Amino acid sequence: MSLHIFGNRLKCLLRDKENVFWTMLFPILLAVFFNLALSNVNAGESFQAIKLAVVNNSSFHNDQALQTALDAAAAGEQKLFELTLTSQEQAEQLLTEQKVSAYLLVDEEPVLVVSKTGIRESIIKSFLDSYLQTTAAVNTILQNNPNNPALLFQSAGERQNYLAEVTGSAADPNNILIFFYSLIAMSCFYGGFWGMREVTDIQADISALAARINISPQHKLKAFLSSLTASYLIHFSELILLLLFLRYVLQIDFGAKSGYVVLTTALGSLAGIAYGAFISALVKKSENMKVAILIGTTMFGSFLAGMMIQDIKYLVSQKFPLLAYVNPINLLTDAFYSLYYYDTFSRYFLNITILGGMTIAFCLGTYVIVRRRKYASL
Amino acid sequence: MIVSVKNLVKRYDDLLAIDHLNLTVHDGEVFGLLGPNGSGKTTAINCILALLEYDKGEIEIFGRPMKPEAYDIKRHIGVVMQNVAVYNELTVEENINYFCGLYVADKKLRQELVREAIEFVGLQEFTKYYPKKLSGGLLRRLNIACGIAHKPKLIILDEPTVAVDPQSRNKILEGILELNQQGATIIYTTHYMEEVEQICSRIMIIDKGRSIAVGTKDELKAMITLGEKITVESQRITAAQLSALRRLPNIVSAEYKNRLLVIKSSKGSNNLETVLEFIKQEKIQFGKIYSELPTLNDVFLEITGKQLRD
Ligand SMILES: Nc1ncnc2c1ncn2[C@@H]1O[C@H](COP(=O)(O)OP(=O)(O)OP(=O)(O)O)[C@@H](O)[C@H]1O
Ligand SMILES: [Mg+2]
Numbered sequence: 001m002s003l004h005i006f007g008n009r010l011k012c013l014l015r016d017k018e019n020v021f022w023t024m025l026f027p028i029l030l031a032v033f034f035n036l037a038l039s040n041v042n043a044g045e046s047f048q049a050i051k052l053a054v055v056n057n058s059s060f061h062n063d064q065a066l067q068t069a070l071d072a073a074a075a076g077e078q079k080l081f082e083l084t085l086t087s088q089e090q091a092e093q094l095l096t097e098q099k100v101s102a103y104l105l106v107d108e109e110p111v112l113v114v115s116k117t118g119i120r121e122s123i124i125k126s127f128l129d130s131y132l133q134t135t136a137a138v139n140t141i142l143q144n145n146p147n148n149p150a151l152l153f154q155s156a157g158e159r160q161n162y163l164a165e166v167t168g169s170a171a172d173p174n175n176i177l178i179f180f181y182s183l184i185a186m187s188c189f190y191g192g193f194w195g196m197r198e199v200t201d202i203q204a205d206i207s208a209l210a211a212r213i214n215i216s217p218q219h220k221l222k223a224f225l226s227s228l229t230a231s232y233l234i235h236f237s238e239l240i241l242l243l244l245f246l247r248y249v250l251q252i253d254f255g256a257k258s259g260y261v262v263l264t265t266a267l268g269s270l271a272g273i274a275y276g277a278f279i280s281a282l283v284k285k286s287e288n289m290k291v292a293i294l295i296g297t298t299m300f301g302s303f304l305a306g307m308m309i310q311d312i313k314y315l316v317s318q319k320f321p322l323l324a325y326v327n328p329i330n331l332l333t334d335a336f337y338s339l340y341y342y343d344t345f346s347r348y349f350l351n352i353t354i355l356g357g358m359t360i361a362f363c364l365g366t367y368v369i370v371r372r373r374k375y376a377s378l
Numbered sequence: 379m380i381v382s383v384k385n386l387v388k389r390y391d392d393l394l395a396i397d398h399l400n401l402t403v404h405d406g407e408v409f410g411l412l413g414p415n416g417s418g419k420t421t422a423i424n425c426i427l428a429l430l431e432y433d434k435g436e437i438e439i440f441g442r443p444m445k446p447e448a449y450d451i452k453r454h455i456g457v458v459m460q461n462v463a464v465y466n467e468l469t470v471e472e473n474i475n476y477f478c479g480l481y482v483a484d485k486k487l488r489q490e491l492v493r494e495a496i497e498f499v500g501l502q503e504f505t506k507y508y509p510k511k512l513s514g515g516l517l518r519r520l521n522i523a524c525g526i527a528h529k530p531k532l533i534i535l536d537e538p539t540v541a542v543d544p545q546s547r548n549k550i551l552e553g554i555l556e557l558n559q560q561g562a563t564i565i566y567t568t569h570y571m572e573e574v575e576q577i578c579s580r581i582m583i584i585d586k587g588r589s590i591a592v593g594t595k596d597e598l599k600a601m602i603t604l605g606e607k608i609t610v611e612s613q614r615i616t617a618a619q620l621s622a623l624r625r626l627p628n629i630v631s632a633e634y635k636n637r638l639l640v641i642k643s644s645k646g647s648n649n650l651e652t653v654l655e656f657i658k659q660e661k662i663q664f665g666k667i668y669s670e671l672p673t674l675n676d677v678f679l680e681i682t683g684k685q686l687r688d
Contacts, residue, residue, distance in 0.1 A: 004479045008468070015467035208463030212524070215427050215457050216480035217449035 002218060002226045009230035019193045024238040027187040028245055029126035034183065035250045036123060037080070038176050049074075049082040050120045053094050053103035056085040060106040069131050080127070104128070133295060140292035177340060178333065180252055182307035185332035187242055188268030189298045192276025194231035196290060199280040199366060201227070228273070236269045255340040264339070264352070268332045271355055274362035275328065281369040301329035331355045379441065380405055380532055380563045381426060386435030388421055388587070395421045396432070397587040403565055408558050410578030411567040412674065414686055418587035419567040420460055423536050426565075427457060439532065453481060456530030456562075460537045462521045464509050471496065471505040474523050481528035495527035498553060515546030522550065526557065533557060534565045539573065551577050571674035571686060583678060590681050595674065602680040603644050604630065604672045608653050610639040611665035619660055626652055 014020065054060060054070065073080040084091075084100065091103035095113065101120040105111045112128055114121045202210050202224050213223055243265060246252045254261050276294055283290050304327050306313030313333075317324045324330050335351040342348070381403040388396035395418045403409045411419050424430040426437055428446045437444045439451050464473045474492045482488045496502055499519040509517060522538055535554065539547045555577055558564050568574060574581050575595055582592045591598055605628070615634045623632040623641060628649055630642045643649035650669050657664060678686040 004476075004483070008465075008472070008476045008479070011472070012465050012467040208459050208461040209465065211424075211429055211459055212457070212463045212477060213480065214429055214446075215452060215455065216477075217452040218480050219449070220446075 001229065002222060005218070005223050005226040006230050009227045010234065013194065013197075013230060013234050016197070019197065020238075023187070023190045023193055023235060024241065026126075026129065027183060027190065027242050029122055030130070031180065031183055031242070031246055031250060032119065033123050033126050034179050035252075036119070038179065049079050050123060051084070051100040052081045052124060053084045053086050053091040053100040055088045055091050055103060055105045057088070057106065059108075060104075063106055063110075065135055066106065066110060066131070073127065080123075134299065137292040137296045137299070140288055177252070177254075178306050178310055178313065178337060180246060181336035182302055182305045182329065182333045184239070184242065184246075184265065184336065185268060185305060185329045186298060186302040186307060187239060188265065188332060189272040189275060189301065189329055191231075191235040191239075191269050191272030192279065192294045192298065193291075194235050195228075195273035195276030195278075196280040196294060198224070198228050198231055198273075199277045199370065200287070203370060231273060232269065235273060236266055239265045239269055254336075257339045260339050260348070261336065264332070264335050267352060267355065267359070271328055271332070271359040271362070274359045274366070277366045278362040281366045298329065301327050305330040305333040307333075325354060328355055328358055331358075379403070380407075380439065381565065382436075382438045383422075383426060384436045386422070386425055386432060386437065388418075388425055388430065388432040395587050396425065399435070399584070399587065399589055401582060401589065401592075403563060404580075405563055406558070406561070407580055408554070408564040408566060408578045410574040410581040411565065411584060412569065412571060412574045412581055412678075412686075413567075413584040414569055414678075417569075417584050419569075419584065420536055421587070422584070423457075423534055423565070423567060427455070427534070454531040456526045456528060456533045458522050458525035458533070458535040458538045460540065462509075462517055464517075464520055464524060466509050468508075469505065470501055470507050470509070470512070470520055470523075473509070473520065474527050477524040478527040481530075491527050491529065495523040498526075498556075499523045500549065515542050518542050518546065519550070522553070529562075531562060532565070533562050536567050537569070538566075539568070539570070547573075569686065571678075575674060581674070583674070583681070585678070585682050591677065598674060598677050599672050602672065602677050604676050604680060605643045605645040605649055606669045606671055607676075608641045608643065608650060608667065608669045610641070610653075610657065610662075610667050611637060612639055612662055613637060615639055615662065619662065622660075623653075623656060626656060628652065 060066070070081065070083060074083045084094065086094070086103075088105065091100070091105075091113075094100045095103055095115050098115070102112055102114040102124050104124075105113060110128060110132070112125055114124075200207055200210075202213070202220070214220065240262070243254075243261065247254065247258075279294050279297075280290055283293055302308070304312060304316050304323065313330070316327075316330070324334075331351045331354055335348055335355070338347040338351065379402055381401070383399060383401040386396050386399040386401075387394075399418075399422060401422075411422065413419050421430065425432045425435075426439070426444065428437070428444050428448065439448075440454065442448065442451060444451055465476065468476060471492065474495050475488065478488050478491055478495070482491060496505060499522055501516065501519055501523065504512060504516060509520065512520060518538060518541075522535070525535075526533055533554075539550055542550065551573060554564060554566065566574070566578060578595070580592070580594055581598060583590050583598070591601060593601070620632055620634055623629060628643050628646050629652075630644050632639065632641045634640075641653055643653075654667070657667075675686045678684075
């Protein structure tokens with residue numbers, strides 16, 4: 001372990017704003033959003049829809065996908081948004097008069113204009129971010145692999161459903177927990193962003209920085225592990241923050257075995273980082289493509305694990321039981337849930353063992369692939 | 379002997395990137411590796427540094443075989459790669475400190491070395507800047523500082539001046555000479571012959587992974603038959619005059635294009651005199667006359683039949 005590498009790596013990674021956003025802020029925002037939607041349902045009162053103005057220009061008119069997503073979120077009894085289509089001047093005025101919380105202007109990209117920050121604004125922003133993220137992922141995949149879009153297309157479609165679905169679903173406390181458990185599981189696998197960066201940064205044929213470390217008198221594996229430890233520490237701390245936030249701010253009760261919840265999160269973080277590392281080593285495409293695959297598969301895995309629509313989870317476990325066992329996000333979600341639900345540990349340990357096995361497989365796979373590259377990098 | 383490469387062969391699938399390359403670099407030299415784009419300079423450097431596996435050959439540095447785990451050798455090498463390699467999330471000073479720290483564990487000593495390196499490349503005013511905020515030339519200087527802060531005995535620079543303005547370039551070249559005077563042996567790759575002529579004590583010209591000539595610049599120029607090149611600016615030269623010129627002793631070629639008469643002579647003295655005599659005889663009106671000695675480009679041209687840079 002090289003403290004020098006570890007320390008500098010920490011500094012470096014913490015300043016990587018994009019990764020910190022996706023691995024920490026994004027799950028927290030999503031949690032806030034879930035909580036708001038679900039607690040309203042719980043209390044049996046109708047959800048106070050957020051007033052949102054949309055500038056009705058030609059760009060918006062042409063953006064079919066965004067329209068669909070917004071419509072889904074603004075439809076039904078328990079709608080999330082109340083939309084006003086209007087001109088930009090009008091929208092500006094509505095915002096100043098506080099008649100709307102924000103307005104959306106579609107130029108090349110949708111831009112959100114707010115006059116203050118608050119929970120409503122955060123929800124709109126989190127909605128928009130996850131929308132953009134998913135469409136970007138889908139676009140990249142479509143460009144690179146136009147023959148097999150079905151997989152992601154599906155998950156993007158469901159994405160929009162989930163906004164309608166979440167707000168409308170029954171609010172059995174156990175079911176609510178599934179949402180949050182799958183959210184934690186998804187956050188664990190967003191650790192893949194860190195794992196991906198680690199692997200990129202040790203491959204001398206991809207990164208000039210890696211070459212620089214390779215020519216230094218540092219033991220390669222030791223340098224890699226020092227750097228990986230920094231990633232792990234950061235990601236695990238982020239997850240702990242998320243757990244604390246869920247527990248103490250959103251008041252989610254995880255049951256009595258909170259020590260095990262932390263332990264499971266620790267393993268989940270490792271699994272996520274290893275998964276990202278493996279994808280990074282396996283996919284010989286551009287950085288963007290790797291990110292798209294990471295987000296796409298994680299989202300899809302979370303979807304199957306019931307993050308967006310719970311019934312999917314039961315459907316999968318009844319009709320495709322094998323899929324439930326090879327989907328690491330589902331394994332992780334179930335591990336959390338079995339801690340809460342069962343008094344015995346057998347189901348929990350089974351899941352953790354499979355997940356541990358997968359993590360080891362990801363690590364070995366990464367090692368073998370990176371080793372086989374022409375550059376002597378590990 | 380600082381570096382010795384024997385019979386190095388490196389293939390990328392079907393492409394023979396390095397073809398039985400032999401090379402020795404002596405203590406205290408500034409050794410130039412000159413070759414056009416794609417000639418195999420970077421590949422050769424990467425093999426020497428054991429970054430790249432090669433098909434055949436022996437490489438020794440400081441008299442010992444170079445391997446990926448030869449940490450005692452690596453400790454004394456500094457490398458400035460062709461591509462800028464710095465962390466965008468670390469400031470100028472933090473970057474240099476980080477890379478220096480891969481070699482020097484002692485914090486006090488390192489602080490001093492980092493300070494010297496910053497001064498050496500003239501980045502004192504930018505220590506707190508992030509790389510994204512630096513101009514291209516400054517970024518190159520940071521890249522150099524990261525490679526040399528630990529005061530290595532052998533410094534390898536792979537085209538450190540690509541895309542650098544003339545002012546920064548001169549500063550870099552002077553700096554390299556200074557490092558050499560402080561005792562470092564230098565290997566410098568480039569496709570700019572002017573740079574090699576300016577700083578290198580010995581030069582190897584490579585093409586398609588093969589060494590085609592080695593020596594000091596005078597030795598290289600002595601290898602070829604071409605002597606000086608004489609250029610005359612003139613409004614009018616007749617065909618008869620041109621062919622008469624070509625028949626003069628020692629004249630290899632004479633071309634007239636765009637009001638420029640270019641005469642190439644083979645080695646020997648008095649070539650300029652012969653040409654001046656002829657011009658006087660023929661009463662040719664002229665603006666300017668100048669004579670140039672052959673360049674490394676002419677050496678490259680004569681050996682390979684093509685230009686060093688196109
Ligand atoms: N990773 C690689 N895979 C396949 N071919 C490669 C690879 N790296 C280099 N080459 C090829 O090997 C040859 C030598 O490349 P190299 O980069 O060593 O040249 P160079 O002299 O450094 O060129 P430049 O002046 O452009 O930096 C080129 O034909 C190049 O296309
Ligand atoms: Mg090169």
